[in-house]
Amino acid sequence: MIRRLWRHRAGRAGLALAAAVVLLALLGPLAWPYQPDLPDYARQLTPPDARHWLGTDAAGRDQLARVLAGTGTSLTAVAAVFALTALIGLVVGAVAGFLGGPVDAVVGRTIDVLLGLPPQITALAIVGALGVGTGNLVVALVLAGWAYPARIARAAVLGSHRRLDVLAARLAGIGRWRILTGHVLPGAVTTVLVAATTTAGETVLTLAGLSFLGLGAQPPAAELGQLLADSQSSLVSSPWLLIGPTAVIAAMVAAAMLTADALADITDPAPAPARAGRRARAARTGGDGALVATGLSVRYPDGTHALRGVDLTLAAGTALAVVGESGCGKTTLARTVLRLLPAGTAIGGAVHVAGRDLLHLDRRALRRSRGYLVGYVAQDPYAACDPLRSLGHHVAAPWRVHRRRPPAGVVRDRIAGLGIDPGRLRDRPHRWSGGMVQRATIAAATAHRPAVTVADEPTSALDAGLAEEVLATLRGASSALLLVTHDLRLAAAHSDRVAVMYAGRIIETGRSGDVLDAPRHPYTAALLAATPRPDGTPVRGLPGSPPSLRDLPAGCPFAPRCDRRVADCASREPTLSDGVACWNPR
Numbered sequence: 001m002i003r004r005l006w007r008h009r010a011g012r013a014g015l016a017l018a019a020a021v022v023l024l025a026l027l028g029p030l031a032w033p034y035q036p037d038l039p040d041y042a043r044q045l046t047p048p049d050a051r052h053w054l055g056t057d058a059a060g061r062d063q064l065a066r067v068l069a070g071t072g073t074s075l076t077a078v079a080a081v082f083a084l085t086a087l088i089g090l091v092v093g094a095v096a097g098f099l100g101g102p103v104d105a106v107v108g109r110t111i112d113v114l115l116g117l118p119p120q121i122t123a124l125a126i127v128g129a130l131g132v133g134t135g136n137l138v139v140a141l142v143l144a145g146w147a148y149p150a151r152i153a154r155a156a157v158l159g160s161h162r163r164l165d166v167l168a169a170r171l172a173g174i175g176r177w178r179i180l181t182g183h184v185l186p187g188a189v190t191t192v193l194v195a196a197t198t199t200a201g202e203t204v205l206t207l208a209g210l211s212f213l214g215l216g217a218q219p220p221a222a223e224l225g226q227l228l229a230d231s232q233s234s235l236v237s238s239p240w241l242l243i244g245p246t247a248v249i250a251a252m253v254a255a256a257m258l259t260a261d262a263l264a265d266i267t268d269p270a271p272a273p274a275r276a277g278r279r280a281r282a283a284r285t286g287g288d289g290a291l292v293a294t295g296l297s298v299r300y301p302d303g304t305h306a307l308r309g310v311d312l313t314l315a316a317g318t319a320l321a322v323v324g325e326s327g328c329g330k331t332t333l334a335r336t337v338l339r340l341l342p343a344g345t346a347i348g349g350a351v352h353v354a355g356r357d358l359l360h361l362d363r364r365a366l367r368r369s370r371g372y373l374v375g376y377v378a379q380d381p382y383a384a385c386d387p388l389r390s391l392g393h394h395v396a397a398p399w400r401v402h403r404r405r406p407p408a409g410v411v412r413d414r415i416a417g418l419g420i421d422p423g424r425l426r427d428r429p430h431r432w433s434g435g436m437v438q439r440a441t442i443a444a445a446t447a448h449r450p451a452v453t454v455a456d457e458p459t460s461a462l463d464a465g466l467a468e469e470v471l472a473t474l475r476g477a478s479s480a481l482l483l484v485t486h487d488l489r490l491a492a493a494h495s496d497r498v499a500v501m502y503a504g505r506i507i508e509t510g511r512s513g514d515v516l517d518a519p520r521h522p523y524t525a526a527l528l529a530a531t532p533r534p535d536g537t538p539v540r541g542l543p544g545s546p547p548s549l550r551d552l553p554a555g556c557p558f559a560p561r562c563d564r565r566v567a568d569c570a571s572r573e574p575t576l577s578d579g580v581a582c583w584n585p586r
């Protein structure tokens with residue numbers, strides 16, 4: 001985090017200022033020869049000179065020595081308030097949000113009440129009750145200030161018990177508190193830290209303000225607000241006394257604000273799309289494969305080995321259809337490329353999109369890449385649309401989620417380009433046909449011209465005529481298309497290459513025409529024989545059913561259903577060689 005802050009311009013300035021103030025507080029008193037509380041009545045209110053750089057106060061004490069001591073006191077108090085408010089806020093807010101029910105109701109109302117009062121007034125009332133002194137001031141500021149980070153933590157955690165990863169953890173038998181501390185709290189920590197940092201500048205000012213009123217450190221101890229109050233009485237005759245405390249308070253506030261700004265920036269999930277966009281453009285212009293998967297293996301938490309060493313390359317400007325029976329791993333392959341697999345899934349191998357190692361992108365980089373490296377067209381277009389939003393809203397969504405505005409007229413052009421009347425921009429989804437909705441989702445998925453568009457059964461909710469139209473649209477709008485389908489006829493018509501999957505592996509691959517006109521693997525041939533043809537050739541259903549991917553037997557997984565099996569098939573699983581994985585190909 002510190003390294004990332006240092007790379008940010010405002011963060012670097014904030015850290016440098018904070019380090020300077022800390023060094024001043026730690027080393028200053030050691031290096032400066034004067035005592036902060038030693039009066040010298042012979043040298044009252046002397047202006048700055050070579051001995052007393054900031055002059056002396058009304059008791060003849062060296063003002064720089066007092067500023068250095070006061071910086072230490074103020075800094076310690078601010079650090080204590082920061083740490084305690086963040087910690088209490090995180091714990092109270094997160095526990096309330098996680099538990100919900102009456103605990104949450106009570107904490108929520110308390111937070112509302114506290115946030116409804118100005119923190120300075122609350123602190124003033126508390127310190128009035130506790131008595132003056134720096135320690136009591138810290139307690140008062142913590143009691144007045146924990147509500148803001150608590151609200152942020154509560155919001156981050158609220159409803160997490162319905163999150164899929166939390167449900168999965170509960171189903172795995174993990175206790176509630178371990179889920180809270182291990183799964184839920186870590187996600188809220190950064191948000192709370194950012195919130196606490198944004199209020200640190202205000203804490204410096206409130207502390208100085210209350211000390212100025214005489215509620216903080218008591219003489220002869222020094223504190224920045226109290227030094228300001230002391231200098232006030234001789235403001236006209238000795239204005240130099242203001243310089244030291246004012247400069248340090250300003251530096252502390254600036255350090256807090258700059259650091260908070262930078263923290264908010266570096267933890268903001270909003271993407272900076274330019275880099276991903278450049279990569280995607282590079283992929284569109286050819287060169288390496290737009291998508292290259294090597295040795296891809298996926299094992300779900302329940303032990304289902306859904307992908308078992310998948311290698312594939314999707315070249316820029318082409319379409320690859322992934323076909324196979326239900327349960328062979330097509331969707332898992334698509335979800336791996338989208339990085340949408342459930343928590344706890346073990347993934348092996350590599351996926352590179354436009355040269356980027358997709359499986360090792362951190363969460364922020366992954367969000368940035370969404371829509372730029374990989375676009376997604378879902379199976380059910382209505383489920384992918386918000387029923388309360390207009391067509392235009394959906395097509396503009398890819399810009400909005402990346403905090404950008406669509407260039408003028410581009411939404412209208414996209415819609416017109418996809419064969420939809422732009423006059424219907426304000427229509428809600430219930431007024432659109434299935435084909436129109438799917439075309440709108442295609443417009444959204446391809447808005448940033450991603451290097452790869454993944455479409456998982458994009459036409460299964462449409463009738464045959466519309467399916468053809470929509471696929472042609474999809475093909476035209478995509479730079480490189482990974483099309484998951486069980487429909488061999490559509491695969492043949494709308495892809496350059498095809499990969500046939502069975503039991504988590506690619507068992508035949510090649511140019512679509514070659515593979516689908518003259519299949520070499522008995523499984524591909526059986527799939528084709530089970531596909532209805534326009535010429536009325538009788539359909540032959542596939543014998544048997546696919547094996548369970550939780551405990552595959554030895555040998556070729558298709559062998560029990562295969563009419564060309566040989567002795568080797570029972571003992572050894574064939575690997576892909578010359579485009580086919582079979583011991584006895586046609």
Ligand SMILES: Nc1ncnc2c1ncn2[C@@H]1O[C@H](COP(=O)(O)OP(=O)(O)OP(=O)(O)O)[C@@H](O)[C@H]1O
Binds near residue numbers: 304324328330332
């Ligand atoms: N979240 C999951 N947890 C455990 N197993 C899963 C999960 N999702 C899919 N599977 C299993 O992984 C295997 C591959 O499923 P996948 O959905 O990838 O196949 P598919 O070819 O896309 O099938 P379909 O066309 O029916 O979606 C199946 O055995 C499926 O039951």
